[in-house]
Each structure stands twice: as structure tokens, then as C-alpha cells.
Amino acid sequence: MIIIRQDELEKIREISNIGLGHAATSLSRLLNMPCKMTVPAVASTGFDEIVALAGGPEKEVAAISLKMEGAFRGTMLFIFPATHVSSIVWQLTGASTEFMEGIGYSALCEFGNIIMGAYVATFADVTQLHVRSSIPDVVIDMAGAAITSSLLPLSLYGEEAILIQTDFNDWAEDKPERFQAQFYLIPEPDSIDVLRTALQGMPS
Amino acid sequence: MTSHEKTVKVGMADMDYCLAPNGIGTSGLGSCVAIIIYPANGAVAALAHVMLPEASIRRSDDFKRAKYADTAVPLLLETVHRFGPFRKAMLRAKIAGGANMFKRLSTVDPMMKIGERNIEAAKQALEEANIPIMTDVTGGNEGRSVLFSLKDQSLSVRTIQGGTKFY
Numbered sequence: 318m319i320i321i322r323q324d325e326l327e328k329i330r331e332i333s334n335i336g337l338g339h340a341a342t343s344l345s346r347l348l349n350m351p352c353k354m355t356v357p358a359v360a361s362t363g364f365d366e367i368v369a370l371a372g373g374p375e376k377e378v379a380a381i382s383l384k385m386e387g388a389f390r391g392t393m394l395f396i397f398p399a400t401h402v403s404s405i406v407w408q409l410t411g412a413s414t415e416f417m418e419g420i421g422y423s424a425l426c427e428f429g430n431i432i433m434g435a436y437v438a439t440f441a442d443v444t445q446l447h448v449r450s451s452i453p454d455v456v457i458d459m460a461g462a463a464i465t466s467s468l469l470p471l472s473l474y475g476e477e478a479i480l481i482q483t484d485f486n487d488w489a490e491d492k493p494e495r496f497q498a499q500f501y502l503i504p505e506p507d508s509i510d511v512l513r514t515a516l517q518g519m520p521s
Numbered sequence: 522m523t524s525h526e527k528t529v530k531v532g533m534a535d536m537d538y539c540l541a542p543n544g545i546g547t548s549g550l551g552s553c554v555a556i557i558i559y560p561a562n563g564a565v566a567a568l569a570h571v572m573l574p575e576a577s578i579r580r581s582d583d584f585k586r587a588k589y590a591d592t593a594v595p596l597l598l599e600t601v602h603r604f605g606p607f608r609k610a611m612l613r614a615k616i617a618g619g620a621n622m623f624k625r626l627s628t629v630d631p632m633m634k635i636g637e638r639n640i641e642a643a644k645q646a647l648e649e650a651n652i653p654i655m656t657d658v659t660g661g662n663e664g665r666s667v668l669f670s671l672k673d674q675s676l677s678v679r680t681i682q683g684g685t686k687f688y
Contacts, residue, residue, distance in 0.1 A: 461549015
């Protein structure tokens with residue numbers, strides 16, 4: 318069972334603020350439009366609660382998942398309502414495309430890559446842990462199906478993840494697409510102590 | 522399904538039962554597998570939302586029998602027999618789920634192919650218990666919601682792309 322203390326969550330919030338700030342900057346550059354991501358909440362969350370926060374087991378969501386590998390191992394999961402998919406694909410490619418038909422899938426993977434890649438780079442930088450991220454994978458389906466399938470390998474050990482909630486702001490001036498997204502950081506059990514030690518080394 | 526029929530909802534890694542003429546279901550199955558056991562006379566049905574194949578692979582002390590295919594089947598049998606006893610030959614099963622949702626990640630992490638192993642484990646546990654599988658809606662790469670109705674012993678399976686189908 319993962320037990321992350323409140324003071325440790327505070328430090329993860331700090332890392333997340335910087336990481337998602339960098340992610341927003343990369344996204345703004347790529348899209349040439351203002352994009353802000355704020356971090357309103359960081360908490361320790363059970364798997365059931367993750368599904369509930371995503372809108373219930375049958376809610377259609379986009380879930381982008383990648384593996385964190387190296388000195389720290391775990392899974393990162395990024396979830397937002399599926400209703401925003403076509404707008405994101407359009408912003409990135411200028412194409413109105415049916416999802417999963419080639420370019421839509423690639424665009425969403427790249428969207429995840431930019432955001433989660435920036436997060437992982439910041440995470441590595443601040444914790445001084447050598448961490449790299451795998452290629453991301455995208456699923457658009459029922460929240461229950463997408464979330465459990467991403468987290469299942471870790472449910473052997475416990476059913477808890479670190480929730481990093483974020484608000485996307487000023488996505489585009491002419492077409493405001495504000496939405497709330499959830500990120501989850503799910504350390505593998507062997508990596509919890511690694512993370513804990515690294516966080517202790519951080520100034521509080 | 523008719524409106525007076527009540528539906529029991531089963532959560533992740535959980536198990537429950539319903540009595541005739543009601544129904545029992547579970548939502549958002551990805552790599553998880555729903556195993557339903559019921560006697561041919563349709564008096565009772567028990568459903569488990571199985572997440573993992575074998576209880577022996579668990580790493581923590583917390584232990585929910587419904588979470589693992591090999592411990593879920595005996596649990597379902599015990600539950601059904603509370604309303605019996607039923608002769609073994611009377612028992613039937615239906616299974617659904619076991620999708621491979623993250624196809625690309627499953628090439629990086631073999632644990633992500635857990636859906637296939639869940640299906641195999643469910644089938645094996647049912648075979649060992651000598652219970653025939655009447656409906657098998659497993660595999661693929663889509664999320665599913667299922668509802669088993671004791672009225673006609675049908676299993677309805679809903680996917681986002683394919684809508685609802687009855688088996």
C-alpha cells in the first residue's frame with residue numbers, strides 16, 4: 318500500500334506546478350497560443366475514486382498513459398473528457414479527423430508526449446533521479462475500462478495513486494476550451510522509498 | 522429490459538448476487554473480466570468483477586476473493602449455493618471483458634496484457650468447477666458494460682462504438 322505523507326504531497330505539488338508550467342510553455346509554443354496549466358490539488362487517491370473523478374465507470378474519456386523508467390519506476394496517467402479530443406486534434410493538426418484513424422491518434426500521443434514529457438523532465442530535474450519516459454499510448458473509451466487497464470499491473474500491490482489535478486486555461490483566445498484534467502503518478506512499490514528519499518533532499 | 526426489473530451493480534474487485542426476476546451488472550470493464558454463475562432454473566445469479574488472474578500473484582496482505590479469477594469462481598459458487606443447493610449439472614456461466622486497452626504499452630510492459638491472462642484464468646477456473654460457459658464475449662480492445670437478466674438469462678453487452686448487444 319502506498320502511503321504518501323502530507324508534507325511529501327506538498328513537495329509533489331511543487332514539482333507538479335513547475336512541471337505542468339513547463340508543459341504549458343511547450344504547448345503554447347507549439348500551438349502559438351496562450352496556454353496555462355494550474356495545479357489546484359495534489360492528493361493520495363484510491364482507484365475507485367479515480368474512476369469517480371473521471372465521471373464514473375461509463376463516462377467516455379481520453380486516457381493517455383506512459384511508463385516512467387530508470388531510477389524511479391511508475392506509470393503516469395493523464396485523463397480528460399473525450400468531448401475535448403476533436404478540438405485538441407484540430408488545434409494540433411488543423412485537421413478535423415476521426416479519432417483512431419491515424420493522424421488523430423498520433424496527434425493525441427504527441428499531445429501527451431509534450432505535456433507528460435515536460436512533467437517527467439522536471440520531475441527528474443528536481444528530484445535528481447534519472448528518469449525517462451516511454452512512448453505514450455492513448456485510449457478513448459469508458460473511464461472504468463481505460464483507468465483500470467492502465468493501473469492494473471500496480472493493483473497487485475495496492476490501490477492508491479497520487480492525484481495531480483489541473484485546470485487548462487486560455488487554451489485559445491478565440492475558442493476558449495477550458496477543461497479540468499487529472500494526472501496520476503503511480504509509483505511502483507520499489508520506487509516509493511526512492512521517491513521518499515529524493516523528496517527529503519528537496520528544500521521545503 | 523422491462524422497467525420493474527431491478528439491477529444490482531457490482532463494483533471493481535467486488536462480488537454480489539441477484540434473485541429472479543432481477544438483473545446484475547457491472548460497468549466499464551477493460552482488461553477486467555465479469556464472471557457470472559447461475560443455475561439453469563434462473564433462481565439466482567452471482568457476478569464477480571475480476572481484475573487479476575490468480576490470487577497467488579498478489580503482493581499485499583489485503584485480499585478480496587472477487588478480485589482474482591481463481592478465487593472468484595469458488596466464491597460465486599458458495600454464493601449461488603446459499604439459495605440452492607443446486608446440482609452441479611444445473612450450473613451455467615457467462616463471461617465478458619478481458620480487453621487489451623493499451624495495445625502500444627502492452628508491447629513495453631507485458632503486464633499490460635493482463636486481459637488475456639484474466640480470460641484464460643476465468644475459463645480454467647470454470648472448467649475445473651465443471652461449469653459450462655454459455656456466453657463468452659471476451660478479448661478485443663473495447664471497454665464493456667454488462668447486464669445479466671435472470672428473466673431470460675440474457676447478457677447485454679454495451680460498448681461505446683458498438684452500442685448494446687444481447688447474448
